[in-house]
Amino acid sequence: MGRRTGRLFWKFFLSILLAQVAAAVGIGSVFWLREQARLSNTITLIETGPPAGFMLDSAAIALKYGGVPALREIVSQKGRHSVYAVFSNGRELLGREVTPSMREQARRELAADRPYRPVRQLKAPDGQQLLLFVPRMYRNAAGDTLTAAQVAGPGTEGPPAGMNAPGPGEPRAGGMPGPGGPDDRAGFGRGDGPRGPFGPFSPMSRPIPMLAAIIVSLFFAALLAWYFSRPIRALRSAFEAASAGDLSPRFTDGDRLGGDELNDLGRDFDRMSGQLRALMDGQRRLLHDVSHELRSPLARLQAAIGLAHQQPDRIATSLERIERESVRMDKLVGELLTLSRLEANPDLPKNELVDMQELVDGIALDARFEAGDDGPTIEVEIEGEPQATVRGAPDLLWRAVENVVRNAVKHGGAGGRVHIRLVARGPLVHVDVLDRGPGIFEADLPTVFEPFFRSNPGKNNVDGHGLGLAIAQRVVHAHGGSIVARNRDGGGLQVAIALPLAA
Amino acid sequence: MNHVLLIDDDAELVGMFTEYLEQEGFAVACAHDGETGAREALSGRYAIAILDVMMPALNGIDTLRRIRAQSRIPVLMLTGRGDDADRILGLELGADDYVTKPCTPRELTARVRAILRRIQDTQPGSGAGVVLAVGKLLMMPAQRRATWDGKALELTSTEFNLLEVLARHAGRPVSKNELSEQGLGRPLARFDRNIDVHLSSLRHKLGTLDDGRSPLQTVYRLGYQLIRD
Numbered sequence: 070m071g072r073r074t075g076r077l078f079w080k081f082f083l084s085i086l087l088a089q090v091a092a093a094v095g096i097g098s099v100f101w102l103r104e105q106a107r108l109s110n111t112i113t114l115i116e117t118g119p120p121a122g123f124m125l126d127s128a129a130i131a132l133k134y135g136g137v138p139a140l141r142e143i144v145s146q147k148g149r150h151s152v153y154a155v156f157s158n159g160r161e162l163l164g165r166e167v168t169p170s171m172r173e174q175a176r177r178e179l180a181a182d183r184p185y186r187p188v189r190q191l192k193a194p195d196g197q198q199l200l201l202f203v204p205r206m207y208r209n210a211a212g213d214t215l216t217a218a219q220v221a222g223p224g225t226e227g228p229p230a231g232m233n234a235p236g237p238g239e240p241r242a243g244g245m246p247g248p249g250g251p252d253d254r255a256g257f258g259r260g261d262g263p264r265g266p267f268g269p270f271s272p273m274s275r276p277i278p279m280l281a282a283i284i285v286s287l288f289f290a291a292l293l294a295w296y297f298s299r300p301i302r303a304l305r306s307a308f309e310a311a312s313a314g315d316l317s318p319r320f321t322d323g324d325r326l327g328g329d330e331l332n333d334l335g336r337d338f339d340r341m342s343g344q345l346r347a348l349m350d351g352q353r354r355l356l357h358d359v360s361h362e363l364r365s366p367l368a369r370l371q372a373a374i375g376l377a378h379q380q381p382d383r384i385a386t387s388l389e390r391i392e393r394e395s396v397r398m399d400k401l402v403g404e405l406l407t408l409s410r411l412e413a414n415p416d417l418p419k420n421e422l423v424d425m426q427e428l429v430d431g432i433a434l435d436a437r438f439e440a441g442d443d444g445p446t447i448e449v450e451i452e453g454e455p456q457a458t459v460r461g462a463p464d465l466l467w468r469a470v471e472n473v474v475r476n477a478v479k480h481g482g483a484g485g486r487v488h489i490r491l492v493a494r495g496p497l498v499h500v501d502v503l504d505r506g507p508g509i510f511e512a513d514l515p516t517v518f519e520p521f522f523r524s525n526p527g528k529n530n531v532d533g534h535g536l537g538l539a540i541a542q543r544v545v546h547a548h549g550g551s552i553v554a555r556n557r558d559g560g561g562l563q564v565a566i567a568l569p570l571a572a
Numbered sequence: 573m574n575h576v577l578l579i580d581d582d583a584e585l586v587g588m589f590t591e592y593l594e595q596e597g598f599a600v601a602c603a604h605d606g607e608t609g610a611r612e613a614l615s616g617r618y619a620i621a622i623l624d625v626m627m628p629a630l631n632g633i634d635t636l637r638r639i640r641a642q643s644r645i646p647v648l649m650l651t652g653r654g655d656d657a658d659r660i661l662g663l664e665l666g667a668d669d670y671v672t673k674p675c676t677p678r679e680l681t682a683r684v685r686a687i688l689r690r691i692q693d694t695q696p697g698s699g700a701g702v703v704l705a706v707g708k709l710l711m712m713p714a715q716r717r718a719t720w721d722g723k724a725l726e727l728t729s730t731e732f733n734l735l736e737v738l739a740r741h742a743g744r745p746v747s748k749n750e751l752s753e754q755g756l757g758r759p760l761a762r763f764d765r766n767i768d769v770h771l772s773s774l775r776h777k778l779g780t781l782d783d784g785r786s787p788l789q790t791v792y793r794l795g796y797q798l799i800r801d
Contacts, residue, residue, distance in 0.1 A: 361626065364652055365582055368674035372588035375677030379595050390588070523628075 077301060081294035089286050114171050114205055115178060115187055116150060121203040122185030128152045128201055129191055136194045137162070155200040162199075175202045300331040307338055316346040358521040359405060362534050366398045404536040407468070408520060411543035422571055423466050425457040425498050429491050432471045436478055436487070445478060445504075450490045457493040460571040461548045469544035472537035473502045473552075473564045481506025481561055497550075497567045505561040509554065517554045518542040541566075575599045575617055576684060579609030579635065580624035580650065589622075592677040598684070606630030610638040613645055619688055622680070624650045624673070625658045633661055640666040646687045646729045650675070656765075663769040668730040669756055670766070686757030690733050706742040707787060707801050708779065711735065720779045730756065731774050734767070735798075738788070743800035745791040771796055 115121075131139040144152050144162050154162040155175070161167050178188040179200070188202040307319045319342075320335030370391055377387035433449045440447065459466065477487045481504020488503040509517055516522050521535040538554075545552040550568035557563045576598045580586045583604055590600040601618070603609035607630050613621045621639065625632030636647060649662045649670040659670050671683050704711040708721040713736055718725045727735065734755040738746055748767045752760035760767070775788045787799045 361652060364674055365585070368582070369585050369588065371674045371676050372585055372592065376588055376592055379592055379677070 078294050078298045081297050082290050085290040085293045086286065089290060093286075114174050116203040116205050117178075117183060117185060117187040119185050120150070121187050124150065124152050124203055125186065125189050125201050128154070129189055132191055132193060132199070137197075140193075140199075150203050150206055152201055152203055155202075157198045157200075171204060172200070175200055178202070300335070304331070304335065304338065307335075307342075311342055311345075316342040316349070318343060355520055362401060362521065363398065366394045366401070370394045370398075401534050401536075404534060404540060408536060408540055408543065411465075411540065411547060420460065421463055422458045423461055423463045425459055425466075425493075425500065425568070426451060426491060428463070428467055428470060429489055429500065432467065432474050433489055435471070436474050439475075440478055445481075445485050445487050447474070447478070447487045448489065450488065452490065452492040453494055457491065457498040458571045459498060459548065459568045461568075462544075465544045466548065466568075469541040470500060470502075470566070472541045473500075473566065476537055477502045477504040477506070477562065477564070480504070493570060496570055498570050500566040500568070502564045502566075503557060503561060505557075505559075508556040508560060508562045511556065514554055514556070518552065538564075574688065575601070575619050577601050577603065577609070577612050577618040577621040579603045579606065579613070579621060579627075579632075581605060581627045582624070589677055589680065593681060593684070596681050606632065606635035606638075610635045613639045613647075614643050616643075616645075618645065619691070620646045620648060620684055622648045622650060622684065623667070625655065625662065626652055626673075633658065633665065636662060636665050636667055640728075644726075644728055646691060648680075648683055648687060650680075660765060660769055663766060664773055666728040666731075666773070668728060683758070687729070690755070690757050691729050704736070704739045706739050706798055707781070709735075709739060709787065709798075711739050720777075723779075725777055727774070727777065731770055731777070734770055735774055735778075738796060738798040742798045745794040745797040747795040749795075751795065767796075 128140060128143050131143045135142075140154055141162055144154055153165065153167060155167050155172060156162070159167065159169075159172065175188045179190055188200065191199045191201055193199055303319075310317075310319070318339040320332070320339050373387045373390040373394065377384050377391075380387075429449055429451075433447050436447050437444075474487065474489065481487060486505060488501075490499070490501040490503065492499045492501075513522070518538050518541075520539040522538070523535045542552050545566055545568065548568055550566060552567075553565045555563050555565070574597065576593055578586050578589055578593075578600060580589075580602075581604050586602045586604070590602060593600045601612065603612050606627050609621070609623065610630070612618070613635075623632050623635060623639075627635070630638075632649065632651075636649070639645065639647060644666075646668045647666070649659070649667045650673045651659045651662065651670050652673055662670060668687050669683055671680055702713060704713070709718065710720075711718045711732075716729070716732055718727055718732065718735065734751055737751055737754045749760040751767050752758060752764070755770075756766065771788060775786050778787055781787055781799065781801060785799070787801075789797045789799055791797050
């Protein structure tokens with residue numbers, strides 16, 4: 070059990086982990102690709118904002134009216150940013166370092182349509198072509214300003230510059246907040262550069278968040294896997310207990326599975342096991358009752374045989390007794406078989422049309438004959454439509470009504486009159502069997518249709534086994550009808566059968 | 573002393589048993605429910621009562637309880653086969669023996685005879701005045717009286733018989749089979765717990781030895797022994 074539960078747990082665990090990894094990779098790629106797309110369109114080495122535009126404007130005017138010397142003056146102004154003027158031969162006006170990638174990007178930007186025209190191509194009065202732009206400057210720990218291209222390092226230069234000199238936005242794709250300013254990887258790239266201020270993450274601290282992320286991910290995967298496999302484990306143990314014969318309810322509190330479909334499943338399981346339990350208890354009780362019921366005729370049979378041995382001259386009487394007992398046992402077994410057939414398969418073929426009036430008349434005739442002259446009178450009363458047909462199995466319906474009538478004659482016969490009332494009303498036909506006998510204790514009424522019920526256990530009657538009404542109930546139920554027993558006002562019992570009329 | 577009282581709710585069966593027992597020379601009276609059965613049994617007119625356990629209303633066990641509250645009349649129980657719980661409870665309550673139902677009338681008669689013979693064997697005349705003394709136990713089979721440490725013991729006839737057998741063989745183990753034959757008047761059946769149940773209730777009724785042990789000891793594989801000290 071443990072092994073299989075574990076397997077389920079691991080399946081959940083791995084699936085969740087896989088889902089997490091897939092989600093992380095997916096989201097990471099989306100961010101990365103977007104960043105790439107942004108980077109390819111963004112100038113990272115050259116300032117593009119309005120200040121750069123103004124600076125370039127003023128430089129252009131200086132060049133126009135003051136020539137190169139005026140430009141030189143403007144360009145050589147110290148500040149956070151300064152204008153670079155590059156001659157077509159690649160030399161900068163003040164001899165400052167201009168990387169090829171910077172020039173490359175400047176040339177690209179010249180062609181691109183930018184709102185503030187961050188790169189200008191100007192012609193000096195002496196006819197020299199000048200490329201003007203404002204490089205993006207970073208300040209290092211020493212207070213020196215460096216161009217972004219210098220920061221990126223010589224080893225990484227070359228088009229496209231954006232790929233190798235990541236902007237400040239990129240680290241965010243990794244899910245870790247960047248320092249907002251220059252990326253730590255810039256310092257990383259320089260190798261020996263002063264990197265502390267470039268970000269809180271030293272190269273050594275890099276795996277720790279990764280590790281933390283992995284551990285958290287594993288933890289959540291395990292937690293979720295445990296959470297999902299727990300109710301299944303509970304159900305599993307319930308099933309195992311059930312297969313071992315323990316059918317007690319287990320999910321009644323509703324807490325063990327959580328309030329979802331699995332909870333419903335648990336409730337269904339409880340309902341199922343409850344029904345199984347009731348069924349098994351019923352079967353066990355029936356078996357017990359059957360063995361007891363069979364024991365009585367067997368005891369009488371043995372007694373009769375013993376008498377036959379003892380008094381061979383009176384063997385005829387003994388044989389008569391033996392015969393009587395065997396007939397009783399046969400009847401009991403027959404009734405039991407009918408009962409078990411009805412219980413095992415309530416969908417018996419019942420397609421014939423049965424005229425209830427004819428059926429009731431026939432049963433009354435039989436009952437009158439059996440009761441004899443000194444028995445109770447049996448009356449049949451028919452109300453409403455005389456034509457009352459029921460679709461069903463005629464033999465079973467006959468047996469059901471006959472059992473009820475016999476019961477009335479036997480137990481209510483003392484009242485002198487058994488009344489059978491047939492009423493077709495609406496979609497139902499009602500067959501009421503009424504007597505004026507002693508009736509049944511109110512407490513016993515719910516169990517009157519159970520097998521081996523006996524209304525008066527103090528009085529042993531060997532002719533009945535208490536199966537007649539049980540059979541009647543099952544037949545009526547199999548026909549979609551209902552059967553109720555109630556005590557009548559003024560004494561006696563009323564058994565009311567209602568059956569649906571044939572359409 | 574051959575008046576038999578039959579207590580069973582199955583009138584027809586009782587009728588046949590009556591017929592059979594009468595042919596065998598018994599006088600038989602019947603009761604069809606526990607209530608009248610107990611009353612009849614306590615009337616003192618009968619040598620033995622045959623009691624069916626499965627009876628509606630007042631069942632056999634309750635009837636037996638009612639009888640044993642006032643009388644030590646021998647009681648033979650009729651129990652359903654397989655109802656071991658009923659059987660053991662019945663024996664514990666002081667039934668002398670049991671027969672499983674369905675049973676042949678011959679078997680029933682034999683059991684009744686065995687019980688009655690045991691009692692009649694020890695009726696006055698057979699070794700009157702003999703007193704068996706084992707430690708604190710004093711038994712007077714003629715009067716069917718027994719005392720432990722001076723206090724009278726309330727024993728059923730079967731218990732008395734078994735204790736008598738043990739007392740006669742005090743100090744050495746008596747096999748269960750011997751106990752069954754001499755005490756119950758029949759050989760030991762397989763899986764028969766009768767002797768064990770009777771001896772267990774005897775052990776409860778007898779006091780203890782000075783060292784706290786029960787005077788009735790189980791001897792493994794041999795049977796039971798009444799300790800002579």
